[in-house]
Amino acid sequence: MTELDLAAVRAFVAAVDEQQFSLAADLLGLSQQAVSKRIARLENQLGTTLFDRRRGGVTPTPAGARLLPHARALLALADTALAAVRDNPGPLRIAVLGERQAEMQSLRFYLDRHRGADTEIILSTAFHTSRDALLGGRADAAFARAHGGPRPLPEHIGAVAAYVDPLHLLVGKDHPLAGAAAVTLTELRRYTVWVPGAAVPSEWSDYYRDLSAHTGLAIDTRPRPAAFAHTDTSRGPAPIETLLDHIAASDTLATLSGDGVRAPWHPHIRRVPLVDPTPAYPHALLWDTTNTHPGLAPLIAHFRDTYNSDIAADCWIPPADRPLFLH
Known part of the structure; x- marks a missing residue:
């Protein structure tokens, strides 16, 4: 009977997630040669x-x-x-999309009030998401959508509504909507909404697809070579600073950003509220229900108690997420 080598299996999963042996090696703290040998051994097995x-x-x-x-x-x-079997379970590993995102701000609020918590923050990427980190065993909990993405969550993954983030419109100062007090989704249909980060198949690309289907918005996810001529986008979406520079210089393009996202300040960017209804991104807290880490219970309880359900009631949320967020 063939017995799988866990080290080789871990190298295989890392290589799938990172799409390069060299990046998998960096993730695992190994040499590229060691990763290649482990995968070759697994293929031979x-x-x-x-x-x-x-x-x-x-x-x-x-x-x-x-x-x-x-x-x-x-x-x-x-x-x-x-x-x-360990007396010390180690830090509670929590995966988030990025340091600028709303879930990171809400997590910082939690950590400020639980200063004794032994916690490790794992930053995910467009190609290796928070959900991937949880399902791959690299995280004990993750902030992500409970629906969407390339594959459904297994039954042993628990979820609570953690935070809904209303979306705003970002435009350059010369855009026709720059001076508006608010914009309805119907009015926005006449303009190009550019969200290049949604080009990567993921839970958030599914969100924008659902938003487009519901509202009729034309959401453009294609890269624009002129915008990113000096940016390496092979490992994911371009930096937000590059995106904002291009939006600021255009009188036709607009993009969307969460109210809780800490976007870099730009002198020529104008933020306009979206109304009737306001679309919002549903951030859930996910965890493996078989995980016995003692830090999970207080984390789950905090977000269950602090979820901003009063805001969610007036927002558009994809149908698949509504049972969790609009209860």
Whole structure:
């Protein structure tokens, strides 16, 4: 009987998530050669090729894609088993999308009031999301949508509504809507709404697809070479500073930003509220219900108690998220 090497399985999952052996090596604290050897050993054990090697990165073969969900589940089970027998479970690992996002601000509020909590913040990326970190065993909890994304959440993942973030319109000072006190979604249909970060298949690209279907907004997710000529976008969306520079210089483009997002200040950017209704992004707190980490219970209780449900009642939220957020 073939016994899988957990170290090789972990290298396989990291390579899928990072799309490059070198980046997987950085994530695991190994050399690229060590990652390559572990994956080669796993391929020999299974008698199949797990990756298509191409210039600039790797993608899983059909066999690799079939292995991936089982590999993630195996690693999560192994991490849970280790934590169960340790006297010290270690820090509570919480995954967030980024330091500027609303969920990071709400998490800081929690940590300021729980200064004794042993916590480690994991910043995710467009290609390796907070949900991926949770499902892959790298995080004990994650802020993300409970719906959407490339695959549904397993049944053992719990979720509570944590924060709804109303969206505002960002335009340049010369845009026709720059001086408006507020803009309805119907009025916005006449203009181009550019959200390049939603080009990557993810829970938030699904959100914007649902918003477009509901409102009729034309949401453009295509990259604009002129905007990002000097920016490497191969590992994800361009920095927000680059996006804002392009919006500020245009009299036709607009983009969307959450009210709780700490966007960099720009002298030529104008923020305009959206109304009738106000779209809002639903941030849930997700966790593995089989995880016994003692830091989970107070974290869950805090966000269950502080969820801004009064704001959610007047916002548009995708139908799939409403049962969790509009109860």
